[in-house]
Amino acid sequence: MSNTIAAALGTPEIIIILVVVLLLFGGKKIPELMRGLGKGMKEFKDGKDGADNDPVEPNRTNTNKPL
Template identity: 75%
Template sequence: MGSFGAPEIILILGVVLLLFGGKKIPELMKGLGKGVKEFKDAQNGESNTTTTSTEEKPKV
């Protein structure tokens, strides 16, 4: 009960394909990749995000 074999992995991939469809999977993988990259950057102490001001500018 400890490891996944090839049949289990193929079954899981088939279920994911049925649930999300072929067009949605690349978007999901892109989002997952971004999340992993941000997590690794945060672990290394790097910050490449741009800061945006939440203050509203006075209307003239």
């Protein structure tokens, strides 16, 4: 039995799950949850790819003369 969860769920099951999620969180909270999920996935992908390294500015010499 190598069935995945996605293969085991049909259209009626997905609709029931969506209705339950809507009832639990409400219509206003769902976009906030999805936005947070998207940001989390982006941060994870950036961290995995090493994109979180800030570009280093070249060293600048101090041209001010001491008083």
